[in-house]
Amino acid sequence: MPQYKAPQRDMQFVLNDVLDSDAVYAGLRGYEEATSDLMTAIIEEGAKFAENVLSPLNQSGDEEGCRWSEAGVKTPAGFPEAYRQFVDNGWPALSAEPEFGGQGMPNLLGIAVNEMIGTANWSWLMYPGLSHGCIKTLEAHGSDEQKARYLPKLVAGEWTGTMCLTESQCGSDLGLLRTKAEPQADGSYAITGTKIFISAGDHDMAENIVHIVLARLPDAPEGTKGISLFVVPKFNVDEDGVAGERNAVRCASIEKKMGIKASATCVMNFDGARGYLIGEPHRGLNLMFTFMNTARIGTAIQGLAHAELSYQGALEYARERLAMRSLTGPKNPEGPADPIIVHPDVRRMLLTQKAFAEGSRAMLYYLAQLGDIVDRSDDVERVKAADDLMALLTPIAKAFVTEVGLEAANHGVQIYGGHGFIREWGMEQIVRDARIATLYEGTTGIQALDLIGRKVLGSGGKLLMGFTQLVDDFCQANADDADARYITPLAAYKDEWLEMSLQIGEKAMQNPDEAGAAAVDYLMYSGYVTLAYFWARMAVVARAKIAAGEDDTAFYDAKLMTASFYFDRLLPRAQAHRQALLSGAGNLMDMPEALFAV
């Protein structure tokens, strides 16, 4: 298993040089103290924790997995101790509201720290990671009394949280959910039903677990408009926030999975468990949507994490493993063969991993910064613009980054040859862990429908035009630059993207299946173009740094070369997606169902 080394140099490049965080956060309410110096110091501490505490538990956690018994779920050796350290050092509070003990740092910094933790050990991150959704739900929609009762312990990390949505008959289609909530005389509700795929549903790392549960009231309408939101603690909590008697919610079993085996994926039985309504009845799904963007960006981080980790492991091996000679003559004449990094195809795979990891980092940090602007800017127009950009780019980021992260993880195995298939080296674990990312928090197909249906066509193209205007401004501003190599194709793609969207929109007016038939190829096309924008931005900054005579030209040279690689060798894939989607819905929908099985 590769020992993780946090790419702090690149993280700071994105934060400071590309996203100009000092200037941005100086102008955001309550974030004035989040200077680059402070953020750098926090990232350094986070890097130590990720590298020294969590990375060594990544492979052992996979081997050992979680164990279920009647008494509860036991996480792998070292997991609870690492969590204790995490709590003692105040990490859970990093980006939570100061009112309940949070440190009030920007979401961007939280994402950067999560990147490091998740790259070191994605399974481990799932425990505090799920708390985040629970905290955000209560912060946004809980009553004052609910906030006071649950948030301080959650923010401190003494308790963790979960999100209980899925049931065996419904994942993407929550309208089908059946869990019931019966009003009780004391104002609480008796929650009854079975939830599945509940990450961190039970474990031995914290003294209480606060479940956010979707359920139906007795008078609820059918479908998605009859779902309400409840808070259901594992141990009931009194007015002073002290956990008392056990509630009727239990982990019935844990799943055996392909990967993230150290993350407990629980079947949770609610057997008349005491719960409390959050917000208005029947508005549960709407309430959930308010922080769906940040949850999806949090999941997108997994694609970045596994691209980065796999790259680090593969690069080390490619520099050490000797096999065959370079086609242009020996590069290691004293040795029995050359290191495989001399071979063009090994470099193609390494650069693919690198381009996806670094490009995704820029994209996701940008999105996290947009989230901070939405939360804290006093400029209404700026908030609206940032919110629109997030709405458009979040499904792209979630689906595209996790898809290419999985691809990158597979390249890591491939670079190791047969050894990549052997568990000992740790590269195959990265593939197994990465595989979940395109499935949970909305599959790639669901993100694609969100993008093309709700966001692009649903806004009459406005959301897309908001982004392409940004791209256009950038291209104009750098039109005479030495970076025409990036700017020229980017500008062309931007025009093509708009035109193509118009075409699909026209076809979809006649036949809604045209949108569905185009969706995933459209999303992947959009992902490649969006990543091209971030690579172009990074290239422009890198060249400016070199021109300004800054030190560390090696870093900037590597950026420019990776940008060139991206434009030459990965961006052309967008054309294959374009051709596929322009072929229309007929080749998917004409085949009668029965003919699939003749």
Place this chain on the structure above:
Amino acid sequence: MPQYKAPQRDMQFVLNDVLDSDAVYAGLRGYEEATSDLMTAIIEEGAKFAENVLSPLNQSGDEEGCRWSEAGVKTPAGFPEAYRQFVDNGWPALSAEPEFGGQGMPNLLGIAVNEMIGTANWSWLMYPGLSHGCIKTLEAHGSDEQKARYLPKLVAGEWTGTMCLTESQCGSDLGLLRTKAEPQADGSYAITGTKIFISAGDHDMAENIVHIVLARLPDAPEGTKGISLFVVPKFNVDEDGVAGERNAVRCASIEKKMGIKASATCVMNFDGARGYLIGEPHRGLNLMFTFMNTARIGTAIQGLAHAELSYQGALEYARERLAMRSLTGPKNPEGPADPIIVHPDVRRMLLTQKAFAEGSRAMLYYLAQLGDIVDRSDDVERVKAADDLMALLTPIAKAFVTEVGLEAANHGVQIYGGHGFIREWGMEQIVRDARIATLYEGTTGIQALDLIGRKVLGSGGKLLMGFTQLVDDFCQANADDADARYITPLAAYKDEWLEMSLQIGEKAMQNPDEAGAAAVDYLMYSGYVTLAYFWARMAVVARAKIAAGEDDTAFYDAKLMTASFYFDRLLPRAQAHRQALLSGAGNLMDMPEALFAV
């Protein structure tokens, strides 16, 4: 885990209607009795064995895995019994030479049976599968005495065989191997060294194991020209072919792997084991090359197998799982939601699996038939032409079919959503099992160098022109057909392929890295175009059948629709590969090694 159902209808379509096997085999020496009736009957029997005996052991074998002890490797429950049945029914002898007890059936039939066995249970197939290489080596290069001593038991399946090539420091680059062979007074050799990744190196399914081992004689030149081939039995064999005392070869451990866990991947220690030279000294690698094509086609079958199995599992789920409504209105109005097969993107994934499985079947069966022509035709020119086609198409088939097989397996997981990640459903096992196929028997990168270096450029383009001439003849013969939808793009791609190859050749003359930098994209491009040829051939046959008023038009309709899907939605990917490879070697080779890690 999907219960496998052999696609006999499609297998017969390829064998009889596309490849016209009755006419072909009637004209091949010794294969006159291999009529379509006989092959159909044998396939029916093979289907029963695969479906009823092997498919039920696929998931349990993965769960249980193999166990090592000093006494030897124990395979999962049911594996030895299934092997006994396989032997009792005479399957090992199917395509072996009659001289040693074989049934002398065409290689094509062997491939078809192996497809069924391997789709049902790829791990299990590895045991008899490795014997095949051992038998072919002895048949081709063993002395009469060696043949008499080993072949009857191997052909009968009473013993199994292995191929011992890889060592820890060398896989692709066998020139680095170190295992020694010291001549002994009695004419035998003492073999000393450690081999890794030896499939079926030890097990409890047969009474003896015959290892084919690559090793160096004391006077051997360095590199690939100093490697000799030896036969080393687990139990020494006397002149009458009776196994006696234990030889000094032992399984030191078995690997923990990502997949194919029921296949024992052994570290084999040779500690002065008694071995016998096969053929001339120092010619070991050349001797191995004689049947490398068939071994690679055998491995390519894995891509087909996992595309097919994943398709079967995903299709069943897509027809049963209910989620959301069709965008064009409810298709299952009585139910709470529509089956997910109504959604365009689910269909896109299913059709991708189907197009890869059925297209690969046509490609691989065609290659197997070419092998039979090479072996048994009396027409020297026909043999030469078939041999040339095999030389060109084998690396394409091995690498492309295993790559797209892995993609198809991943679509299977994706169609199941979160359930795809859960072991119980069996879909994630298919991905784990499929992952090895692009690594062993020559990685995709190695196949790609073989294709572009040895085959295309190495023949001055002649091998490629042999195939494009075939494509051209086919296009000409069907130029006025209703199939212009397939023929027109195929003809254009054929021209582009030739022209592109010329361009690469010219650049590679200046800089050999240009070939390496283009290699994998070139191979994938070639794979998409080659598959287009087979889909066009199937479409032409299907339309002719419909025109002739044959029954079962549903089958032929499905063929035509799948062909259209392939041309519309998958073939365009060739363009992305083309653009990437035409960008040249600079974007891969210019980056100094040190800059990969800044």
